[in-house]
Amino acid sequence: MLNLDFFTKQKAYFLSGNTRSIKKRIQALEKLDSSITTNESRIFEALKKDLNKSNFESYLTEIAILKSEIKLIKKKLNKWSKPKRVKSTLASFPSKDYLLLEPYGITLIISPWNYPFQLALLPLISSIAAGNTVVIKPSEHSPNTSKLIKEIISNIFVEDYVKVILGDSKVATKLLELRWDYIFFTGSVNVGKIIAKAASKFLTPVTLELGGKNPCIIDKNTDVKLTAKRLIWGKFVNAGQTCIAPDYLIVEKSIKKNLIEELILEIERAYGKNQENSEDYPRIINQQNTQRLISMLNDQEIIYGGNHNVDKKYLSPTIINNPDLKSDLMRNEIFGPILPIIEFNNREDIFKLIYNYEKPLALYIFSKSSEFYNDIINKVSFGGGVINDTMIQFGNHRLPFGGVGESGMGAYHGESGFKLFSHQKPIVKKGNWLDISTRYAPYEGKLKSLKKLLRFLN
Ligand code: NAD
Numbered sequence: 001m002l003n004l005d006f007f008t009k010q011k012a013y014f015l016s017g018n019t020r021s022i023k024k025r026i027q028a029l030e031k032l033d034s035s036i037t038t039n040e041s042r043i044f045e046a047l048k049k050d051l052n053k054s055n056f057e058s059y060l061t062e063i064a065i066l067k068s069e070i071k072l073i074k075k076k077l078n079k080w081s082k083p084k085r086v087k088s089t090l091a092s093f094p095s096k097d098y099l100l101l102e103p104y105g106i107t108l109i110i111s112p113w114n115y116p117f118q119l120a121l122l123p124l125i126s127s128i129a130a131g132n133t134v135v136i137k138p139s140e141h142s143p144n145t146s147k148l149i150k151e152i153i154s155n156i157f158v159e160d161y162v163k164v165i166l167g168d169s170k171v172a173t174k175l176l177e178l179r180w181d182y183i184f185f186t187g188s189v190n191v192g193k194i195i196a197k198a199a200s201k202f203l204t205p206v207t208l209e210l211g212g213k214n215p216c217i218i219d220k221n222t223d224v225k226l227t228a229k230r231l232i233w234g235k236f237v238n239a240g241q242t243c244i245a246p247d248y249l250i251v252e253k254s255i256k257k258n259l260i261e262e263l264i265l266e267i268e269r270a271y272g273k274n275q276e277n278s279e280d281y282p283r284i285i286n287q288q289n290t291q292r293l294i295s296m297l298n299d300q301e302i303i304y305g306g307n308h309n310v311d312k313k314y315l316s317p318t319i320i321n322n323p324d325l326k327s328d329l330m331r332n333e334i335f336g337p338i339l340p341i342i343e344f345n346n347r348e349d350i351f352k353l354i355y356n357y358e359k360p361l362a363l364y365i366f367s368k369s370s371e372f373y374n375d376i377i378n379k380v381s382f383g384g385g386v387i388n389d390t391m392i393q394f395g396n397h398r399l400p401f402g403g404v405g406e407s408g409m410g411a412y413h414g415e416s417g418f419k420l421f422s423h424q425k426p427i428v429k430k431g432n433w434l435d436i437s438t439r440y441a442p443y444e445g446k447l448k449s450l451k452k453l454l455r456f457l458n
Contacts, residue, residue, distance in 0.1 A: 002174045006163050010106050010133040013160035019103060019131045022081055026074055028128050031156045032121070033070045036063060039152055043117055046144035050116060052283040052313075057237060062118040065395065069122060072397055072414055073129045080418050081131075086426075090457045094431035101422040103131030104205070105181030110172055110195065112187045113285050114241045114335075116142035119209075120149055123184045124162065126417030132182065133161050137175055140168040141285050173198075180204050182421060186243075189333075189358075189406055207410030207420060209243070210403055211333045212360040216246035216390065217350055217376060219367035220255045227366045227388075228262035232270060234364070234390025236317050239282040240337040244362040244384075244391050247334050248323070250350055253343045260319065260341065264304050267317045275316045276307070283313040284336060290315055293336040296329040300340075325356075347375065354380055359405030364390050383407050 013019070036043070040063065047053040047062060084099040107127045111120040120138045127134045136153070138146035150164040157163075165171060169191075176183075176198035185195045186209040199206040218227060235246050251259055271278040284290040290313045297306055297318065305318035315337055323330050323340040330340065344350050354363075363385040365373045373387050383403040384393045393399055394413075402411030412420050438450055 002165070002167075002171060004174075004178070006135070006159050006165075007106070007178055009160040010135070010163070013158075014103075014105050014133050019128075019133055019161065022077055025128055025131055026077060028157070028161075029070045029073060029125060032125070032128075032152075033067060035152050035156050036066060036121075039148070042148055043145075046148045047117065049144040050113070050142040051238065051241070051285060052281075053238065054280045054282075057280065057282070058117075061237065062115055065118055066121050066125065069125050069397055069414070069417075073125065073418070076415065077129055077418070080129075080415055083427075088428070091454075092428055092430065093436075094434055096429045096431075098427055098429075100425040100427060101130070101419065102425050104421060104423055105132060107132040107134050107182040107184065107421065108175060108178075108180045109134060109136045109184045110175075110187065111136065111138050113139035113141035114238060114243070116145040117149065119186050120146075120164075123186070123207075123412060123417070123421075126412050127182075127184070127421045128162070129418045130421035132421055134163070135175065136162070136164045137167065137172050138164065140166070182206070184410075184412075184421075185209065192408070207402070207412065208408045209401075209410075209412075210361065210406065210408040211243045211335065212403070212407040213247040213330075213333055213357050214244060214360045214362040214364070214382075215354050215357075216249050216364040217344075217366070218249060218251045218255070218259060219365070219369060219372050220252040221368045221372065222255070222366040222388075223368075224255055224258050224262050228259060228266045230389045231364075231366075232263060232266040232317075235339050236267070236270070236281070236337055237391070239284060239315070240339075241282075241285065241335055242391070243335075244394060245335075246339070246362075246364055246390055247360075248330065248340045248342060250342050250344050250353060253345055256341065256343050260303065260321075263319060263339070267304070271317065275305075276309070276312075276314055281317075284315055285313070287311070287313060289313075289336070293334070293338060296327070296332075296334065296336075296338060298327075299324065300327065300329060305337075325353075350376065351379065359383070359403070359407055361403045361407035362386075362391075362393070381405065 044055045044058050047058045086097045088095045088097045109123045120136050124134055138149050153164045179202045183199050183206040189210045192208040192210045271281045275281045287310050290310050293315050294308050301321040303319050303321045305316040307316040318338045320340040359381045361383040363382040365387050367373050386393050397414030400411035400416035401413045402408050
């Protein structure tokens with residue numbers, strides 16, 4: 001049974017004003033930062049147990065981004081949180097107009113297993129920066145990391161301020177029955193819909209960071225070797241279990257053969273000929289997901305890899321040629337180390353294919369032709385993307401990160417994250433020394449002068 005006392009306590013803590021001081025918000029983030037440093041080896045160990053991540057990959061994709069986010073917030077929070085003067089209108093003259101950023105209050109973060117440390121703590125950092133209290137419900141499928149997150153958080157924060165609650169979907173369901181001031185969810189589209197429905201009960205604002213099938217388009221006008229290198233990195237980091245990993249390739253026919261050769265060379269350069277022996281190649285999160293991915297290979301033309309061991313949660317980097325578009329592999333988000341390759345002859349083939357799918361979270365294009373990539377980025381809607389590389393959009397905290405359509409709503413990172421967890425409250429402070437009487441009833445005979453006045457003001 002979930003004891004819900006914490007909720008009343010967090011409400012009281014928030015209402016008492018404890019979370020509001022900018023100095024205290026920064027101190028809280030400093031505590032989190034130094035605790036991440038102190039626990040670095042335990043974080044590595046937990047991620048190794050959950051996903052067999054190498055320390056290098058764990059640092060790059062789970063720790064570094066948190067530290068740089070905290071560093072940025074420490075530098076900028078004073079500026080971001082100041083009331084922002086905006087120009088007044090002549091219609092409200094005389095007045096001072098400004099925007100206040102106020103914390104929402106009690107916030108809930110529900111996170112997934114694929115980057116279990118980073119995706120639980122990055123929204124926490126934004127929410128603390130904005131002055132909220134936070135409850136985190138991390139994923140049950142990455143138990144070692146989730147347990148460590150709970151320990152780290154309970155050692156540095158009172159539960160009235162930040163609390164971690166472990167558990168599965170049943171626990172999440174119970175939490176969603178409460179009246180939160182903001183809900184931030186990262187996970188699958190299907191669960192995202194459940195979250196949005198639960199939030200609608202109290203009209204709670206919600207951010208949904210979801211997934212989808214991310215296309216990667218490769219023009220003939222590209223450096224094939226470099227393309228292969230950047231692509232293999234983006235696809236096989238975390239064994240493809242990344243929401244913004246390239247899901248499938250659409251390659252210009254004339255370079256396909258050459259690209260495949262380079263992709264294979266690059267896989268073997270990065271992870272060796274037998275990737276099961278590589279220290280750097282992660283595992284699938286659990287046997288059920290390994291089985292799900294293996295089933296996706298049925299009846300497909302495997303041109304590289306396909307080796308697997310369900311007990312060891314292993315699936316080697318795998319390349320599929322000309323996948324069946326009606327198959328499971330091409331109808332669902334892959335979220336694993338399988339790379340299907342489709343060829344195109346002309347631009348129309350690309351649009352026809354991409355428009356079959358919901359709006360993706362990411363889109364990648366490799367091309368030296370600005371006409372080629374601009375045509376695509378201007379015609380296709382997607383969360384965010386990169387030209388001539390993969391995944392690096394996530395690393396720039398000056399760029400908001402989020403989806404569109406089925407890949408999500410709302411965007412965070414850096415100032416966007418701070419704003420996301422803040423209500424932007426517009427205030428007009430009216431002066432009393434002048435009072436133009438046109439707007440007051442009775443209106444008889446005033447319409448003409450109203451129109452004249454508005455023509456003048458606009
Ligand atoms: P998931 O949706 O199964 O689970 C995410 C969280 O929701 C977990 O904490 C889980 O306990 C909880 N949950 C599960 N069922 C629930 C329910 N019925 N009610 C309430 N909560 C419930 O996702 P996952 O398998 O952990 O993660 C993989 C998915 O997440 C992929 O689709 C991936 O693309 C997406 N993802 C998106 C981003 C992003 O930033 N946009 C990042 C990582 C992963």
